[in-house]
Amino acid sequence: MAETENKSKVHVDKMDFYYGAVQALFNINMDIAEKKVTAFIGPSGCGKSTFLRTLNRMNDIIDGTRLEGKVMIDNSDIYSPMTDVVGLRKKIGMIFQKSNPFPKSIYDNIAYGPRIHGVKDKNKLMEIVESCLIKSALWDEVKDRLDTSAMGLSGGQQQRLCIARALAINPEIVLMDEPASALDPKSTLKIEDLINELKKDYTIIIVTHNMQQAGRVSDYTAFFYEGHLIEFGATGQIFTKPNQKQTEDYITGRFG
């Protein structure tokens, strides 16, 4: 069992995952530490994104998928029939590769989530919008144009807006699927600095095919290959003395 020293936020036990008849994940066991950054790396098709999406039941929307084993968040089984999926996703924010702001104002993008969760008070909403934009390091750039369309922002700004939007519902876990792979180096650095700030308050899980990025931002790294969790450990250890030859081959670019 792969374990970390810190308090476990997510506990995955003997998980198998299938797309119809095709098995995509094999016997995954993992504890993900609270308020740390955990990165999933591995070649395309290794199952890292599939695994990420099992953590907030995003795979439910794909027909024919099936999961065996357990995913526990704060000791409760998220695949139990008792689980309220809306409540679960409120607890878990998600950021995708391509920024996907709503075609609305900057303000409305962030206020949208709190509003549908029942926040009506304008001052309270403004407070949420401001604090989320500050947390996502976007406030200074947009504070004078909150009522303009989010579509007018640059790619990097849009991605930080999506992070602000995810934070607005006050999640405990933030899942990021290749959050910076469509951005230029400067915007990427902003996102990476941001991830490092956010881990004070949130448990962050990031999928990336940029190994250097995993090295730079994460505390723990999990290497996946062909649906198997090959190695999981402290990022410093994985990148200086991995235990598995496959991990070594992948991170040194000698995979074949």
Place this chain on the structure above:
Amino acid sequence: MLHYWQREIENLKKLILSLGAIVEEQIQRAMLSLERRDTALADEVIIRDREVDSLEILIEEECLKILALYQPVAKELRFVVAVLKMNNDLERMGDLASNIAKRARYLSRKEKIELLSDFIEISGKVQSMVKKSLDALVNTDVMLAKEVLAADDEVDRLTKQMLKRTVNAIEKNPDRTKEFFSIRSISKNLERIADSATNIAEDVVYLCSGEIIRHQSEDFNPEEQHER
């Protein structure tokens, strides 16, 4: 605001400075144990060398981690590389201090030797070199680092002088030859500490200017080298 890896580099700086502070204290206490014939103090120095060793390993691991995870460039790269090298030198200085303490322990049990007072000057010079090399690192001060380089010649001269005196003393008191060998060993250890301080100063120059100044003796004379 510092980027996340700059915080790691700041942390590395703190670690190497704390290793430097311990080593400085180790040298000072080893010489004190010799001067005061204090075997308990000598024992403390010898035991504390383990702390130096484990800190050296921690620093090396931190350097490797920073290189592997952040791929630093330019001044940050030079800093990490310089720390890797200084780390070796400081650990070596710790060993030398511990060696001096072992000799001090031995000599404290023997009748007092007059020659010991001659160490005061050389030991003061060596300790000042160590202090300056570390201050040069803290303040990235090239001028101060160069002072350390200049002081090394003086330490070499004093060490040679000490050797002559030791040989004379052996000739006069051949029955105490073993003790005089300990004296010689202490003076050799001090000279090596000075050499390590010089290495650190050279690394500081490299760190600040990117210039590698080792092996640049202006009046290089192969015969003189041979004599040494």
